[in-house]
Every structure is written in C-alpha cells, then in structure tokens.
Amino acid sequence: MAYQQSTEQRSGQRRRCAYCGYSIPEEPHRSEAGREFCSRSCLEAFDEEESIPAEDAYERFETGVEPLDSLVPTGLPADAFLLLSGEEGTRRSELLTELVWRALERGEPAVVVAYVDPPTAVLERFFRQGWNVLPYLEDDRLRIVDCFTHRLEDRDEFVTTLNEWNRFLADAGDDAVIDVERPGDVRAVANALQRGLDDLEMTETGLVVLDSLDELDALVQDQLVHNFVKDVRASVCKARYVPIIAAATPADDDGRLVGDEPVYDGVVDLRLTDRLVPESRLKQLGIRKLVGTAYDPQWTAYEHAPGRGLLSFDPTTEAGSVYEQNVESRTL
Incomplete structure (x- = not known):
C-alpha cells in the first residue's frame, strides 16, 4: 500500500x-x-x-481471463511475447481458446497459429464452450495460420473423412485460413502471420496465440525456435503493439523453457499440485516473469467451467463447490 x-x-x-x-x-x-x-x-x-x-490506451490490456487478470491488476503489456508454460492436464489449450474469445468479445481481431490441430478442430474448441465464432468469421475478425494440415501424410484422405459438421466448419472458415505449406520453415510461418495481421489491419489492437512451440521445436533446431520468437516479437509485439501468447510444455523437470527464457517478455506457469487439498490434484497459475508491469507473485488456484472459462477459487474453502458445479453443468 x-x-x-x-x-x-x-x-x-x-x-x-x-x-x-x-x-x-x-x-x-x-x-x-x-x-x-x-x-x-x-x-x-x-x-x-x-x-x-x-x-496508455494501447500499451496495456486486460485479457478477460479471471485467474490471469487477478495477478496483473494494471493489465498486461500490449507489446509483450508471453509464454504459457504448463504440463499436460493444466487446461492450457482451453486458456488459449478463452484468450482469443475474450479478444473477439472486446471487438478486437485475433490470429491463431495452429500447430497442434487443423482449423476445424481450432474452431470446434470454441463451440464446445458454447462460444459461437461464426459471426466473427463473417465479420472478418479471425485468422487461423494452418501449420498442421500440410504435416499430414495424406491430406486428401483427411478431407474426405470429415463429418458433416466439420465440412460445414471448413467451408465457413475457408476465407479465414492461411495455409503454410512448410510449417518447419520459420520464415514461412512468420510471413503467414504477417499476412494475417495485414488482412485484419492489426496494429495496436488484437491478439495472437500460438499453439504450440512444442510442435515447432520438434520440427526445427532449438536455435531456430529462439530466432523465430525473437523475430516475431520484434515485428509483431514491439512494432505493432500486438501481444503474442504462445504455449509450451516445460522442456525438463526443472522447468526449462523451449528456446531460452531471456527472449520472452513474460512467463506464465501452469502446474498441478496435490499439496493444497488432501488426495486432490488441483491446478495453479503463477507468473514467473513479466517485464514492464507489476504483478502479484502468488500462485492462484483455478479450474475450467464449461461456457465460463477459467475461474479462480480458494482451494481451502471452495474446492468442493467448484467441482460439484462443474459436474452439474455437464449433466444438464
């Protein structure tokens, strides 16, 4: 105080x-x-x-994700490249999806660089939460840089096996997809990202998410991941004031990051812990590093609620009610 x-x-x-x-x-x-x-x-x-x-109108922003915003009361720097570092089971993909949804709700555009899933699966993540992105596709406020499809051995077979709903999503989102034929070529990925930003006129507005650096790291040498992050951080975050939030799994048990830590403006850790409530493994979010603004150094417990996104709670008093509500919402 x-x-x-x-x-x-x-x-x-x-x-x-x-x-x-x-x-x-x-x-x-x-x-x-x-x-x-x-x-x-x-x-x-x-x-x-x-x-x-x-x-500071364009220099800071609130993500709209409750547990993250609670730790950064003055807002995240808009010129930051942030890494979400979390193990499996921490709802990392749901967090990325919510970050994009909240940006669209604010009336801002967004670009998703997708290595883990094809564009139809990226869109389906929103619908699973009850979040309808079809109007945003029609309003030309969303781009998906597809770094997945050209890694398939038989892309034609993949297309023919799509069910009716996924064929509908593919058609509805066709104009929003930017294909990357060589997803292991970091320069091609960076160029596709810049094309998406230009299409949506993204300067001092919007958000980019990248899912995930693990997949890029598997395709290229570690130094190229470092160079990619460094280059897009300069050309997107610093030049345009458009933040990038990328996901990755810690490279080892000591929490070493993909690439190296100095290249990131911020690192948000997601972890599982069994030390808060007996015989329960809960999720926690904490900020390891954040350049340019003050943040709360504490860990906060969170859970994902369908249709509501990530919610903070007190594990000593609210854990039971949080999980009971989640069960009830899934059975309605």
Whole structure:
C-alpha cells in the first residue's frame, strides 16, 4: 500500500503530455489552444481536431481471463511475447481458446497459429464452450495460420473423412485460413502471420496465440525456435503493439523453457499440485516473469467451467463447490 501511495504521489506531482500521456519533466511546449506537451515532437504530432488519447490506451490490456487478470491488476503489456508454460492436464489449450474469445468479445481481431490441430478442430474448441465464432468469421475478425494440415501424410484422405459438421466448419472458415505449406520453415510461418495481421489491419489492437512451440521445436533446431520468437516479437509485439501468447510444455523437470527464457517478455506457469487439498490434484497459475508491469507473485488456484472459462477459487474453502458445479453443468 505504501508503494502504491508513493507511486500515485509521484505521478500526481507532474503534468501529463496531451499527446503521449507521459509526465512533462521540464517546461512544457504549448499549442495555440493552450494544451501542454512534453516535447516538440508530441506538439507537432498532435491534431487539435482529435480527442486527447487515453493514457496508455494501447500499451496495456486486460485479457478477460479471471485467474490471469487477478495477478496483473494494471493489465498486461500490449507489446509483450508471453509464454504459457504448463504440463499436460493444466487446461492450457482451453486458456488459449478463452484468450482469443475474450479478444473477439472486446471487438478486437485475433490470429491463431495452429500447430497442434487443423482449423476445424481450432474452431470446434470454441463451440464446445458454447462460444459461437461464426459471426466473427463473417465479420472478418479471425485468422487461423494452418501449420498442421500440410504435416499430414495424406491430406486428401483427411478431407474426405470429415463429418458433416466439420465440412460445414471448413467451408465457413475457408476465407479465414492461411495455409503454410512448410510449417518447419520459420520464415514461412512468420510471413503467414504477417499476412494475417495485414488482412485484419492489426496494429495496436488484437491478439495472437500460438499453439504450440512444442510442435515447432520438434520440427526445427532449438536455435531456430529462439530466432523465430525473437523475430516475431520484434515485428509483431514491439512494432505493432500486438501481444503474442504462445504455449509450451516445460522442456525438463526443472522447468526449462523451449528456446531460452531471456527472449520472452513474460512467463506464465501452469502446474498441478496435490499439496493444497488432501488426495486432490488441483491446478495453479503463477507468473514467473513479466517485464514492464507489476504483478502479484502468488500462485492462484483455478479450474475450467464449461461456457465460463477459467475461474479462480480458494482451494481451502471452495474446492468442493467448484467441482460439484462443474459436474452439474455437464449433466444438464
């Protein structure tokens, strides 16, 4: 609390630039209308006819995922490449799906780089939660970079075995899919991603998710994974202010990451633990690293609820009710 108060006091002592929103450390530059700017560059860039931009409007965002947002109360940096590092059983795929859904709900576009599943299965994940993405496909707000299909030995046979619903999804999402013929070519994947961003005019808006770096790591050398993350972090996160959230399994029991940790702006750990409730293995989410903003260092217990996404709960008092509600919702 003392830290928060001192921060507010320091920020309140300085005036804010009418263009960039940051504090004015020296004598301000003033426009003819009397607005104050921190520099001549901001004064020249400002358009008197436009409204003053909200402070940090494009620099931070709330994901809409309850357990994640609860640990980052001021929002995640929008220019960050984040890694979701979690073992099997931690609902990692459901978390990625919800991140995309919440972005679409906010009215923002999204790109999914899919290594684990074909595009029809990516879309089906939303419908399993009761989240209808068909309007967003029609509104041209979703792209799927398909890094899965061309890894199949017989792609034609795969298409012929689709059931009626999946054929419908394939047709409905056809314009939203960007094929990558060489998914092991990191440059081809990066180019396909840039095409998706250009199609949706994604700058200072939207979200990219990548599922998963494990599959890319299996196709290429470790150094190429590092180079891929470094390059798209620069060209997407830093240049466009579009965050990327990628999933991966820890490479070893010590939690070593795919690639190496310094290349990521943030690392969110997902884990299973049997130390909270006797004879129960619960899921926990915690932030190992996050550059550019403050975060709560605690672990938070969470569970996935159909149609609602990931929910935080107190394992000492609420575990029973959480799982009873999940069972009831699946039987209705």
